[in-house]
Amino acid sequence: MADTGEGDSEYRIKEGDNVVLKRGDIFKAVQIQLKKKIIFEKQWFFLDNAIGHLYRSTFEIVSGNLQAQTAKTTQSSSDAKEAGTDNRNIVDDGKSQKLTRDDIETLKEQGLKGQEIIQQLIENSSTFRDKTEFAQDKYIKKKKKKYENTIMILKPSCRILAMMYHGREPGKICHLRYDTLAQMLTLANIHAGSKVLVFETCAGLVLGAVMERMGGYGSVIQMYPGGGPARAGVENFGFPAHFHDTLHDFPICHVNALLAGTLDTSHKDTNKKESDQAAEDKQNQPEAEPQDSPEEQTMETGGNNETAMDQERKEKEQRREAKAEEKRRKLAAAAALLEGRNADGLIIASRFHPCPVLMGLLKFLSPSRPFVVYSQYKEPLVECFTKLKEHGGTVNLRLTDTWLRHYQVLPNRTHPLLLMSGGGGYILSGTTVAVDSAKPSGSTPAEEPATKKMKLTDTVE
Amino acid sequence: MSFVEYSDLIQDGDVVIIYISMDSTMPVKVQKGAQTQTRYGVIRHSTDLIGQRYGSKITCSKGGYVYILHPTPELWTISLPHRTQILYTTDIATITMMLELKPGSVVCESGTGSGSLSHAILRTIAPTGHLHTVEFHQQRAEKVAEEFKEHRVDHLVTVRNQDVCKDGFGVTGVADAVFLDIPSPWEAVKHAKAALKKQGGRLCSFSPCIEQVQRTCEVLADQGFQEISTLEVLLRVHDVRTVSLPLPDFGPDASSPGEPGTRDVVQNHPAVTLKTTTTPREIPGHTGYLTFATKPRT
Numbered sequence: 180m181a182d183t184g185e186g187d188s189e190y191r192i193k194e195g196d197n198v199v200l201k202r203g204d205i206f207k208a209v210q211i212q213l214k215k216k217i218i219f220e221k222q223w224f225f226l227d228n229a230i231g232h233l234y235r236s237t238f239e240i241v242s243g244n245l246q247a248q249t250a251k252t253t254q255s256s257s258d259a260k261e262a263g264t265d266n267r268n269i270v271d272d273g274k275s276q277k278l279t280r281d282d283i284e285t286l287k288e289q290g291l292k293g294q295e296i297i298q299q300l301i302e303n304s305s306t307f308r309d310k311t312e313f314a315q316d317k318y319i320k321k322k323k324k325k326y327e328n329t330i331m332i333l334k335p336s337c338r339i340l341a342m343m344y345h346g347r348e349p350g351k352i353c354h355l356r357y358d359t360l361a362q363m364l365t366l367a368n369i370h371a372g373s374k375v376l377v378f379e380t381c382a383g384l385v386l387g388a389v390m391e392r393m394g395g396y397g398s399v400i401q402m403y404p405g406g407g408p409a410r411a412g413v414e415n416f417g418f419p420a421h422f423h424d425t426l427h428d429f430p431i432c433h434v435n436a437l438l439a440g441t442l443d444t445s446h447k448d449t450n451k452k453e454s455d456q457a458a459e460d461k462q463n464q465p466e467a468e469p470q471d472s473p474e475e476q477t478m479e480t481g482g483n484n485e486t487a488m489d490q491e492r493k494e495k496e497q498r499r500e501a502k503a504e505e506k507r508r509k510l511a512a513a514a515a516l517l518e519g520r521n522a523d524g525l526i527i528a529s530r531f532h533p534c535p536v537l538m539g540l541l542k543f544l545s546p547s548r549p550f551v552v553y554s555q556y557k558e559p560l561v562e563c564f565t566k567l568k569e570h571g572g573t574v575n576l577r578l579t580d581t582w583l584r585h586y587q588v589l590p591n592r593t594h595p596l597l598l599m600s601g602g603g604g605y606i607l608s609g610t611t612v613a614v615d616s617a618k619p620s621g622s623t624p625a626e627e628p629a630t631k632k633m634k635l636t637d638t639v640e
Numbered sequence: 641m642s643f644v645e646y647s648d649l650i651q652d653g654d655v656v657i658i659y660i661s662m663d664s665t666m667p668v669k670v671q672k673g674a675q676t677q678t679r680y681g682v683i684r685h686s687t688d689l690i691g692q693r694y695g696s697k698i699t700c701s702k703g704g705y706v707y708i709l710h711p712t713p714e715l716w717t718i719s720l721p722h723r724t725q726i727l728y729t730t731d732i733a734t735i736t737m738m739l740e741l742k743p744g745s746v747v748c749e750s751g752t753g754s755g756s757l758s759h760a761i762l763r764t765i766a767p768t769g770h771l772h773t774v775e776f777h778q779q780r781a782e783k784v785a786e787e788f789k790e791h792r793v794d795h796l797v798t799v800r801n802q803d804v805c806k807d808g809f810g811v812t813g814v815a816d817a818v819f820l821d822i823p824s825p826w827e828a829v830k831h832a833k834a835a836l837k838k839q840g841g842r843l844c845s846f847s848p849c850i851e852q853v854q855r856t857c858e859v860l861a862d863q864g865f866q867e868i869s870t871l872e873v874l875l876r877v878h879d880v881r882t883v884s885l886p887l888p889d890f891g892p893d894a895s896s897p898g899e900p901g902t903r904d905v906v907q908n909h910p911a912v913t914l915k916t917t918t919t920p921r922e923i924p925g926h927t928g929y930l931t932f933a934t935k936p937r938t
Contacts, residue, residue, distance in 0.1 A: 187839070190839050190937075233937060235840065235934075235936060235937065336740045337737060337740070337742075338737050338738055338740050341737070357737065358733075358734050358737075358873055360737070361733040361734050361736065361737035361738075362729075362730065362733045362734075364733065364736070364737065365714065365729060365732060365733035365736055365760065366714060366729070366733070368712045368713070368714065368763065370644060370743075370763045370764060370766060371644075371743040371766055371767055372644075372645055372766075372767065373646060391742050392742055392743070392764060393743070394742055394743025394744060394768070395743075396743060396767065521648070523646050545646075545648065545694075545695070546693060546694060546695025546696070547693075547694035547695030547707075547708075547709045547710040548646070548695075548710075549712065549714070557878065557917065561880050561915055561916070561917060562915075564880045565880065565915060574659055574662075574707055574709075575659065575662060576662075577662070577877060578877070578878040578879075578880060578917060579875055579876060579877050579878065580876050580878070581730060581873055581874065581875055581876065582873065582874040582875075582876055583871060583872070583873050584871060584872045584873075585869065585870070585871045586853075586870040586871065586872070586929065588853055588854060588857040588868070588870045588931070590854070590858070593850060593853070593854055605878070610659075610695075610709060611695060612695040612696075612697065612707045612709075613693060613695045613696050613697060
């Protein structure tokens, strides 16, 4: 597998890469770090051996380490061609498998590979030969899932991460289903070169998805609630460094001041900022310590201990000031991007009530630009819809959700999967238009809910 | 104006979307001196459009008004002239994410049809990607090439008038993703494989019939594609309505002296009014099956 093709370096796994582990339909995002123990699907192992291999390589977990698999071993299925025609002679008496739990454990301890254990299970099953060909396939597939210890290492993408979060930790992403996220990115016309506002409490998944679609062109402004922007999930995407230059953030607690023109970012130490700064310092304390120690050591070898301490204190002070200055500069930069009120798109996906968020942030959009609001619940979006209708300034309003069904496609056995997602959340989408100053409501009559007519039909039906 | 870049002001030569209502939009090419008829009367391009801001409200000659919107692939999808059956935004959004499209992606598509999906792909892969689109119908290929030019995305796309099942995509080893919307996708799988990068890529096939899916999946597996997965995605629209539900009268009740506060008692017809949503009487219940697969490194 590990051929040395030229120009392949970006396709090879490197130390420090953000990758996604895949086993069956289960994903986990991790960073490749030397001697770092990973726990995935109740198994622990090290990823060191993956370095240098190509993405999409498969590995077997052998005593806590990864062992690259060759293409051949992944295929080879049993060649027992004997099969029954139906299940009339198969009785579920729990006696068909001659191997006991302990036997299987012993086999495992002997270091037998998953494939070999499955072969043993088949040979010791008294009913396997009587099963239909389809049932045999199903049996092997089921056992493979249980005993095969192979994982694949993937390059992260919005598709994979959205499916990963939805499968593993839906609570962290407000139960946003991947196809719903897909609708949002498209309906908001996210593309390179635009200026997009994002308000999310989905661990950074939505923000990362927007950044991926922007490809490092244009600007993304994360509007965040509370003390600081939460976006751990963005790291999972493993974006190149320059992508982060396009990412700005702005605390929503300053939105009113910005809209009123009273936000002061020019000089230091308004009350709010001081507290911000204090919080920031607190956060950075543990990080700052180890940075100091090597310097301290060199100072000590230099001689005078006291001056070294002084120096250190001064440097710390300077660093703190520089940090505060940097923070001010960033806030000012984000404010400058917002001030023109000419953003090109808005995406909201949070656990907050969407109504105030939408009404507050919509003001930053140019006319004729799309916006999308996600909510796990329908009612708050009905409220948003009503409010927007009263307020005017938007058209093309639509409250939707998507229905998603997966299929098993096999010769003569094609049907929808037995389980499907019950719902992927709701979306309100629309387009801004120039606000009509003359009349409070500026929407075409055709779009107003026809209350009277509905009443009529309701009573008729 | 371009389909991949916003502008603020309407200029001569732009393609704009006239928004009359949710169900009524029309694309118009802005030309000095030209006029456009709408149900609310005439729009004069020189005075009503050129120099105006996108999103402006325009009062037409009969007194009705419309909005002039900046074109987006989504507005284009609901207003474009149909030359074929087209893909709609719900499927397009799913395809875009599942094919992992982003700026810089190189994509092969067949058939081009009316260009509904093509515009969405171009929006996502700009400014550094490229779309190779193959359409076997000559007039359709010419027409769509013309539209790409008008929409100022022609630098991002190559239109080829050929049969993808016979002649392939005209490129090899360059694509990150391939999309097939043709009657016999299984015949194009080997061409798709050849068009995809040696390092691998994603494929999607859209088919209305399950028999097509069946055959395509078999060929995909034979050709060594992995992660073969078929799904169907449908849009459900919820119309916001205020409804009034009448309450039945059981006659005087001796045990409870007062009416509950939430009731909206109007004369002798008590009713509860509430805001809720209804679903349309009929919706598209099937568009097509989407089959996705990954081509491994070869």
